[in-house]
Every structure is written in C-alpha cells, then in structure tokens.
Amino acid sequence: MNLKKITGILATCVMAGALFTGCGGDTPAKTSDDVKIGMIKHLNVTETKLDELIKDVEEKANIKLSTHVTTFYDSLPLLQMGLESTSIEEASTYKCVADYLMARDPKIEIVNGHNPAHLYDNFAFAMRASDTELKQQIDDAINAMKTDGTLDQITKTYITDLKGAEDPPSVAIETFDGAEPLKIGVTGDLPPLDLVLANGEIAGFDTAMLAEIGKRLHRNIQIVQIDSASRAAALASNNIDVAFWAVIPSSEDMPMDIDKPEGVELSAPYFRDEIIHIQLKK
Numbered sequence: 452m453n454l455k456k457i458t459g460i461l462a463t464c465v466m467a468g469a470l471f472t473g474c475g476g477d478t479p480a481k482t483s484d485d486v487k488i489g490m491i492k493h494l495n496v497t498e499t500k501l502d503e504l505i506k507d508v509e510e511k512a513n514i515k516l517s518t519h520v521t522t523f524y525d526s527l528p529l530l531q532m533g534l535e536s537t538s539i540e541e542a543s544t545y546k547c548v549a550d551y552l553m554a555r556d557p558k559i560e561i562v563n564g565h566n567p568a569h570l571y572d573n574f575a576f577a578m579r580a581s582d583t584e585l586k587q588q589i590d591d592a593i594n595a596m597k598t599d600g601t602l603d604q605i606t607k608t609y610i611t612d613l614k615g616a617e618d619p620p621s622v623a624i625e626t627f628d629g630a631e632p633l634k635i636g637v638t639g640d641l642p643p644l645d646l647v648l649a650n651g652e653i654a655g656f657d658t659a660m661l662a663e664i665g666k667r668l669h670r671n672i673q674i675v676q677i678d679s680a681s682r683a684a685a686l687a688s689n690n691i692d693v694a695f696w697a698v699i700p701s702s703e704d705m706p707m708d709i710d711k712p713e714g715v716e717l718s719a720p721y722f723r724d725e726i727i728h729i730q731l732k733k
Contacts, residue, residue: 485520489530489539527640545724551642554616562728573720577696580716590719592664609656619643621652624662624672633670636677636691645695657695683712
C-alpha cells in the first residue's frame with residue numbers, strides 16, 4: 452500500500468498523534484508539493500486496516516487526501532531532533548504537547564491553518580481485556596470525577612494553568628496499608644500528559660489522574676517506567692496493570708479500536724486534545 456496514502460489519512464482523519472513507537476520503513480521520494488512530516492509510529496495499525504479506512508473516507512468525503520511524506524520516530528526527543536535538523540519540515544503532535552515544547556524552545560511554532568476542522572483525539576487508560584472488574588472500576592471513577600469536578604481541577608492544575616516553561620507539579624501518590632497494588636506503566640514520552648521530570652520524579656496529568664483513581668479504589672499505585680513500544684507487552688505479561696493510551700479517534704470515520712492490540716481494553720475517555728503540526732520558525 453502507498454505510504455503517501457497512509458500518511459494522508461493520518462493527517463486528515465486524526466491519526467497523526469505523537470504517541471506510539473517503532474521505526475517505519477523507507478521514506479518515499481519527496482515531490483515539490485509534498486511536506487516532510489514526522490510522527491511517532493502507531494503501535495497496532497496494519498496496512499490492511501488503514502487501506503479499508505482510506506477507501507471509506509475517500510468515498511464519504513469525495514476529496515483528494517493530503518500529500519505528506521512521513522518519517523516515523525522511536526520517541527519524542529528523536530522527533531524533536533528530526534525537526535531541529537530539518538530532516539522533517541513539520542511534526543505532528545497535540546496542542547498541549549506543542550505548548551509544552553514551545554515554552555522550552557523559542558524556535559518552534561504551530562503551523563497555522565493545519566487543522567481547519569479542529570480535529571481531536573481522545574485519551575484513555577488501557578488494561579488487559581480480562582480485567583473486566585478493573586475496567587468497570589476505572590470507568591466508574593472517571594465518570595465520578597467528571598461529575599464532582601475533580602477531573603476539571605486536575606486538568607487545570609496539570610495542563611491549563613501551566614505558565615511558561617514551568618513543569619507540572621510532581622504527583623503525590625497516597626498509599627494504604629495492606630491495599631492491593633495497581634501497577635502503572637509510565638513512558639515519560641508525552642509531556643505534560645505522560646511525564647518524568649529531569650530529576651526522575653513522576654509528574655504529568657495522566658499520573659495525577661491515576662493517583663486519584665487509586666485513592667478512590669483504595670489501591671496502592673506503583674509506577675513502572677517502560678518504553679512506549681512495550682506497553683501492550685507489559686500488560687500481557689502482568690508487568691503492569693494499566694497503561695496510558697492515546698490516539699482514540701473521535702471521528703466517526705475512525706473506530707475507537709483502530710490502534711488497540713488484541714487482549715487490550717480501553718477505559719472511558721477522560722481527556723481530548725486538538726491535533727496540530729509544529730515547525731521551526733521561518
């Protein structure tokens with residue numbers, strides 16, 4: 452399948468988040484109209500699945516898909532290096548991540564007009580499909596946090612109210628004597644959502660969310676640092692119980708399970724953010 456078609460659908464249909472790791476194949480030759488874009492490869496999207504989605508979207512929208520030539524990167528720092536070295540012209544990420552990066556690097560700016568439809572992705576937690584009781588408990592906790600205002604407050608503290616280059620506060624995780632542990636996989640690869648500070652402390656919105664959920668479930672949160680690419684394997688091997696999972700498309704043309712490996716279940720979504728591109732200032 453043509454890689455340009457894959458990247459076109461990623462850019463058009465909200466699958467271009469900087470989340471999942473692994474290297475792609477060879478990058479096709481660039482034409483004068485193409486844009487070299489970098490992203491972190493999705494974990495579980497097959498060419499067959501994307502081909503089906505592309506055909507469906509082309510038929511429904513009756514449009515020619517965007518032309519991008521994509522390079523996949525293993526991590527956010529490598530993606531940043533690709534942008535700084537001009538190996539790519541744009542990098543695909545989320546608005547809160549772009550704000551975090553721009554506050555620390557004045558050479559970066561958002562590409563104006565990239566997302567006129569204001570397309571968004573949702574964020575959720577992933578767990579083993581067999582852990583049905585845990586999923587229900589987490590879903591109930593998320594819904595309760597939405598109702599009582601706790602989710603809005605955590606969002607405000609860890610995302611909305613961040614000023615300049617300040618980091619979100621480290622997360623205070625409450626413990627309970629004799630309580631069952633809940634092992635959380637943290638990659639640190641999507642600040643300020645999934646974040647490990649320079650001093651090694653765990654911070655970020657997602658961890659704050661799970662700290663609150665752990666308190667409500669009376670479970671002891673245990674942080675396990677993992678690579679993004681190993682999240683599904685870490686769940687399957689019981690090394691962790693919950694992982695942060697993003698790129699759950701909210702478009703009706705992209706099913707929520709497009710990037711969900713077999714044996715993994717997703718919680719109710721708890722956050723969404725706009726997909727944008729960043730570039731070096733001209």
